[in-house]
Amino acid sequence: MSANDYDGVIRRDPRTEWIARNRLHPQHADVVAPAAETRGPSGLIRKNPHAVGFIGPNGLKRIDRLAGNGPQAGGARRGAKAAAEVELPLVTVDNPDFYIVAVMDLVGGRLSGHDKDVLGQAHKLVKDTEGEGAVVAVVFGESKEEAYDKAGVDRLIHIEGEAYEGYSPEQRVAALQAVDAMLEPRYWLFPDSINGGNELGSRLAAKLGERPATQAWQVDVANAVCRGGSERTDITRETPRLLLLAEECADPIDETRHAAQPIVLEAIPSAIVRIEDKGQVAVDPNQIPLGEAEFILSAGNGIHDWDQFHMAAEVLGATEGASRVAVDDGFMPRFRQVGATGTWVTARVYIAVGISGAVQHLQGIGQCDKVIAINTDVGCDMIKRADLSVIGDSQEILDELMKLVEQHRQGGAENAA
Numbered sequence: 001m002s003a004n005d006y007d008g009v010i011r012r013d014p015r016t017e018w019i020a021r022n023r024l025h026p027q028h029a030d031v032v033a034p035a036a037e038t039r040g041p042s043g044l045i046r047k048n049p050h051a052v053g054f055i056g057p058n059g060l061k062r063i064d065r066l067a068g069n070g071p072q073a074g075g076a077r078r079g080a081k082a083a084a085e086v087e088l089p090l091v092t093v094d095n096p097d098f099y100i101v102a103v104m105d106l107v108g109g110r111l112s113g114h115d116k117d118v119l120g121q122a123h124k125l126v127k128d129t130e131g132e133g134a135v136v137a138v139v140f141g142e143s144k145e146e147a148y149d150k151a152g153v154d155r156l157i158h159i160e161g162e163a164y165e166g167y168s169p170e171q172r173v174a175a176l177q178a179v180d181a182m183l184e185p186r187y188w189l190f191p192d193s194i195n196g197g198n199e200l201g202s203r204l205a206a207k208l209g210e211r212p213a214t215q216a217w218q219v220d221v222a223n224a225v226c227r228g229g230s231e232r233t234d235i236t237r238e239t240p241r242l243l244l245l246a247e248e249c250a251d252p253i254d255e256t257r258h259a260a261q262p263i264v265l266e267a268i269p270s271a272i273v274r275i276e277d278k279g280q281v282a283v284d285p286n287q288i289p290l291g292e293a294e295f296i297l298s299a300g301n302g303i304h305d306w307d308q309f310h311m312a313a314e315v316l317g318a319t320e321g322a323s324r325v326a327v328d329d330g331f332m333p334r335f336r337q338v339g340a341t342g343t344w345v346t347a348r349v350y351i352a353v354g355i356s357g358a359v360q361h362l363q364g365i366g367q368c369d370k371v372i373a374i375n376t377d378v379g380c381d382m383i384k385r386a387d388l389s390v391i392g393d394s395q396e397i398l399d400e401l402m403k404l405v406e407q408h409r410q411g412g413a414e415n416a417a
Helices: 014-021 028-032 075-084 113-128 169-183 197-208 306-316 324-328 359-364 381-385 394-416
Strands: 037-039 045-047 098-103 133-140 155-159 187-191 213-219 223-228 233-238 242-245 295-299 319-322 349-353 370-375 388-391
Touching: 014 028, 098 113, 098 169, 098 197, 113 133, 113 187, 113 213, 113 242, 133 169, 155 169, 169 197, 187 197, 197 242, 295 306, 306 319, 306 394, 319 324, 359 381, 370 381, 370 394
Parallel strands: 098 133, 098 187, 133 155, 187 242, 213 242, 295 319, 295 349, 349 370, 370 388
Antiparallel strands: 037 045, 213 223, 223 233
16 A cells, blocks of 8 residues: 555655665665656657666666677677567457558568558558458568568568569559459558559559559548648648558557468459560669669778779679768769768668768668678767678778679579570
8 A cells, every 4th residue: 555545645655765775775776767758748758868778787877879789798788688679469360350451562572661661551540440450461573571570461462473573563453453352452552662662553543443642641541641742732632542652651560560371362364464574774873863772882081992992883783972071072072972961862772881970971871771881990870870880991891892792793604504
């Protein structure tokens, strides 16, 4: 029974105060530990900076800014971090009342950030709709993705075969029509992207006689807010059955696992193919604008052999980028500058060579899927941001990287012969 159960008057608890004063008491940390998050007077959740960190072996509070990846972080801490990871709760939908189908771009065989945003929007619509719904993901071609469950997929339709390889919009739309006939989904969701989502969504809308919402970024069951006028104005309309969604339309699913149960289509009608895929056209990577490039090799102040850097970009087939320092020093043109003061990039792979990681540069690469850092300074901010770090001299590393690429290509040519 608490001290204020009798008359509502808050009374002191001498025992708790004594524990708070006694640092050697086993319950001391539980009593004095500040809340990690509090709700401020405006209703916003605020983080308590005093609750960040951990108590080291000498009793001092430490803040691990490298997330357990720095040289000072021993194997024990990394092991503790891995042990602290808990399995996410599993969500299953056995008998759904309705379906929401999300067609994925699946760039490179894996879910993109845009795909995950679309799945997040699908779950928002499920919550806002009466009844129990299931989110169905449709993917075409080769799939390398291993985390459909963590992305929020309740049902998975994987359609593969020679007819769906490469550019095949007509046959894919025929398959989507078969999905529509079998599941009768409440909503169709597509990423409004240049990777196929925009075209497939538009083609399916024409086949189904739907008037789609394009560049939709705020959607509920009643209204959809869409970007228009070169993103300078918003258009609000009644939410249609088919939506082409902009990036960051919703938060991705990250706190639950879903069953991702496979669904097999009964039959897919053959489409009359009028478009023949002749394969990809060879394009100079440096002719691709930085904002559209998928693979960027970026140089900073740590580059001393610029001829080698240009050769490495050519061998790797990467678009060249640069930090502001490299541009200001005259080594790279201004249109190659990456960052908040240059070009914001969304590459699938971004390799930063000799870039320390200024705040503006890190802002510009915030939407990149995989960041690889090559640097001699293990404590620089770019190393902390990177998904993979290589510590060493950039000239030696780039030289070895080019050798490995050439060996890989020669081996592929020999196997083909």
